[in-house]
Amino acid sequence: MTEREEGTCEARVVHGTKLAALQPMLADEERAHVEAERFRALGDPTRLRILAALSLAELCVCDLSGLLGISQTATSQHLKILRTFGMVRYRKEGRMAFYRLADSSLRTWLARLHTEDREGGVAHERESV
């Protein structure tokens, strides 16, 4: 929101033309917002563990709760968030709700996360000036 201050840094001129062709996410704040929300949905250890569990089997809330050692309330609330972003689906059977990953692409993607083990992924190296 802040207006560009009147500094003299003109480095941008170097890449002026390139920057003229801005990518969608750079120009479209709304797009960036939506995208960021989805990363945020994955930005919680408990939710990642829920997804990890669901990548193995379809499970009811009660199972997830017991498996991960978190309260039913917390489990339910996390599942709501994962539902909101279309990451899980569920099926009601009697009074139970069986959750599963929403689609196979999410499943394989999570599988990579599991086995990747800190190498060859999407940005692992630590700072190095």
Add this chain to the structure above:
Amino acid sequence: MTEREEGTCEARVVHGTKLAALQPMLADEERAHVEAERFRALGDPTRLRILAALSLAELCVCDLSGLLGISQTATSQHLKILRTFGMVRYRKEGRMAFYRLADSSLRTWLARLHTEDREGGVAHERESV
């Protein structure tokens, strides 16, 4: 943390054996925590836009600030977070700091994000029971 309540839901028995072979992230809370932190780093629209800009060119803080219309302070703080998770690197030239994406895998991965346009990604379908 909450102890498993003494309900009677025994659905877990169904998948008992499968669940015995838990994936790392499910069992290893620490691992899940680390992984979640990195998603969180991407879970902010401004940081995504910074990465989008850096996927086009190496830029100094001043440029980023002006380009995205955010304060120098905010820019610097976001860059610190991205540095912490090894997503960007920088090079000092005089009083300026030129930032770039840390590695090519992050770059191509971001490129996919840009063009994917809500289809074929990692979990797009909205809730459907």
Add this chain to the structure above:
DNA sequence: CCCATTCATGCGCATATACGCATATGATGT
């Protein structure tokens, strides 16, 4: 040396998030 420029950082505040408690909803059994 003095001062402007560029970037980084400590602090404070407004807002967001995670989770527990209590409770609502809906299904199942007696």
Add this chain to the structure above:
DNA sequence: ACATCATATGCGTATATGCGCATGAATGGG
């Protein structure tokens, strides 16, 4: 109908996060 179980949700609170303000640190020009 009533009690019980599985799940969902409103609310309060502790903590985390984003960002502005003020300032520090480093560089370079006069």
